Structure formats: C-alpha cells, structure tokens
Amino acid sequence: MAGHIQDRWYKTEKDAHGKTIRTKTERHGTGLRYRARYVGPDGTEKSKSFPDGQKRVAEKWLSQIEADMTRGQYIDPRAGRLTVRQHAERWLASLTMDPGTFVSTEQRIRLHVVPHLGSRSLDSLRPTHVREWLRKLEDGGVAAAYQRVIFANLNAMLAAAVDDRLIPHNPCRSSSVKAPKPEPRRIVPWRPERVLAVRSALPDRYQAMVDVAGGCGMRQGEVLGLAVDDVDFVQGVVHVVRQVKLIAGKQVFALPKGGKARTVPLPESVARSLEQHIRQQPSAPVTLPWRSVDGPPVIAALVFPNLAGRAVNRVVFNRVVWRPALDAAGVPRGRENGMHALRHFYASVLLDAGENIKALSEYLGHHDPGFTLRTYTHLMPSSEKRTREAVNRAFEDGPEAADGPTTAP
Helix, strand or coil, rough: CEEEEEEEEEEEEEECCCEEEEEEECCCCCCCCCEEEEEEEEECEEEECCCCHHHHHHHHHHHHHHHHHHCCCCCCCCCHCCEEEHHHHHHHHHHHCHHHHHHHHHHHHHHHHHHHHHCEEHHHHHHHHHHHHHHHHCCCCCHHHHHHHHHHHHHHHHHHHCCCCCHHHHHCCCCCCCCCCCCCCCCCCCCCCHHHHHHHHCCCHHHHHHHHHHCCCCCCHHCCEEEHHHHHHCCCCCEECCCEEEEEEEEEEEECCCCCCCCEEHHHHHHHHHHHHHHCCCEEEEEEEECCCCCCCCEEEEECCCCCCEEHHHHHHHHHHHHHHHHHHHCCCCCCCCCHHHCCCHHHHHHHHHHHHHHHHHHHHCCHHHHHHHHHHHHHCCCCHHHHHHHHHHHHCCCCCCCCHCCCC
C-alpha cells in the first residue's frame, strides 16, 4: 500500500520495561482520527483525514491512490480545489486560436459561465449544477443557438481540466446533461425580385456588393475585404483570400472563415458589374493589421472602400446603409434578412440549376459538404421534379414522329 495510516488518537511508546504500548494522545476524542498519508508523483506529501471507525475506508482510499498511480490515472485530490473562475483564467490564457474567436470565447465565459459557476470548486461541480446553469440561460432569454455555443465552450474548458488531471470526469458529458438544441430554422431564400429591389435601394457605390455576394456566394466580411487583384477577369474567377474582421471593435484583415482561402467562379454578369463599379468608384489602398489588432500591417486595394477611403465597418454599414435599404425595398428587418441572405440566394440558384453539393460547399467555403447538405437540403429539386424534367428532355430531344405519349390511346 502506498503511504500509511496515522492514528491521531493513539501513539506507541516504550514503558519502563522496554515494552511497546499504545497511549492516548492529547488529541484523543477530538477531530478526525485517521490521517492517510502518501507521497505523490511530484515528490510532495499528500494526505486525507477520516473519522473514527473508518480506518478500512482510509486504507481503501490509499489502495485506490496506489492503483491510480500505477495506471497513470492519478489525480491530485487538491487539484480540484481550483474554482471554475481560476481554471477559466488559466484555460483562456493557454488557448492558441484566431484572435477574433478568442475574444468571443472569452466574452462568453466571462458573461455567461463565471457569474453562475465561477465561485464553485472544480471538484464540487456536478451534472446537476450544469443542468441548473443551462436552465438559467434559457430562463434568461438566451437564444438556443447561442446557448449551444456557450455550452460548447464550458464543455471544452472542463475537458481540458480532465486532461490536466484536475478532475476525473467532465460533468458536461454526463448522460443526464443534454446540449441545448438550436431551434429548427428553415432557410427561405430571397427571390430575384427582392435581391434587385434591395440592390436598387443601396447607394451607387455599394450596389455591386449585392452582385458579388449574391453572384459569388461571398460572406459580408469577404466582400468588404475584396481587393482588385483578387478578381481575375481573364480566367473568370475570384480569389477569396481575406476578410475584414472586427476584434474588440477594431478592424483587421484575416483569412476567410475557417482559415482557408478559396477560388469561386466569376459569372459574366458579375464581372460586368464589377468592371463598371471599378471604373466609377476607384479602389483605395487600405492598411490594416493582419489577424490581430497588433499584427503586422497589410495593404490591400479594396474594391469597396467607404467614402473616407477606409475599410467599411460592417456594424456601421448594417445600421446606416443596409437596414435603410431593406426599409426602402419593403423587406422586414431581422437576422434572416441580413447581407448573409445573399449567400442563401446564391446557394438556391446553384442547387436549382443542378450543381452538386460538394462543389457548392467549396464555393461557399464550408468546412464540410455535410454541413452544406444539412443547411440546404430542402432547396434541392425533388426527385419528382427531376423525373419530370428528365422525361420531358428525353421526349423533346427524341424523333419528331407522332408516336410519343400524346398519341397513346
């Protein structure tokens, strides 16, 4: 057995005849009687106290400690005394991720996790506490989709605590804890008439944004970060290599979402619109830091600078330009009618034309074709429609002899 059991109520000593006897200590009858002691892997002594009558429990505990050390599964009993707040600070400080993602993660932990669970020690955190916390988020009016993201952050943070041998189990992964389910949202793409109406309601210098977003499937930040050199009119493609991001309210250049550049087809109609736009609204060289607010400066000749010749701030653009255009076009304001709706329009047009999911996923810059399929599967032509069109094409391309379906008795 690793270590030994100390009896605080009795001690052994020799009497006048040299015989070993047990005598009461000054602590006899007070406090916890047994103290289980052992030396941990770090070379320091660890201990745990047990009350009178629980010597077997103390021995069993020591045996378990020895077994855990032999299997490499030992966890310092004191490690879990860290509070959730203390662990959150250490975990956040150790993260290596995109600066924008870090800011969002830190904000979610600070605003939604620490106020409810921060004072609790890691080793006292139980599935019931996580369930109660999720209920508070729901009762507080936090959207289901956002609850899911916050829960994922807490889950990752506690998974790191398990990996660091601070706690033996992650309470977020208990079978009784259910991750919040996002509300089912069926995307209804804009009709071409609505796209054109919103485009016409925008100021002249921003109208071509609609053509690029709706004709190439680019995100708002990618449109704002589009440079003249990214457009290859000869090859008929657009290289999506950067976006304009906001990190703590400050603009930076960064790779597109997912950290991956891509190339998308440039339709002739969009090419003509861009050529006209560039002639009428000259590009402007804009300098922004790369990836983080203190990153190295990068210069790009943006296709869509603002009136001051700087990068367009999406928050200001949405408030001052986009929403008034929605009002003028008679389109309700709301999350579903943000500039991202143009990406959905693009996806619906390609799917209706028979484009495959894998190609669409690449053009949209999705990390997984499965995500694209789950998002847009309801927009794919039905099998009945494909059957009718296939048969119609077969008869239209066939011989002109009057022996087709229309001549059947």
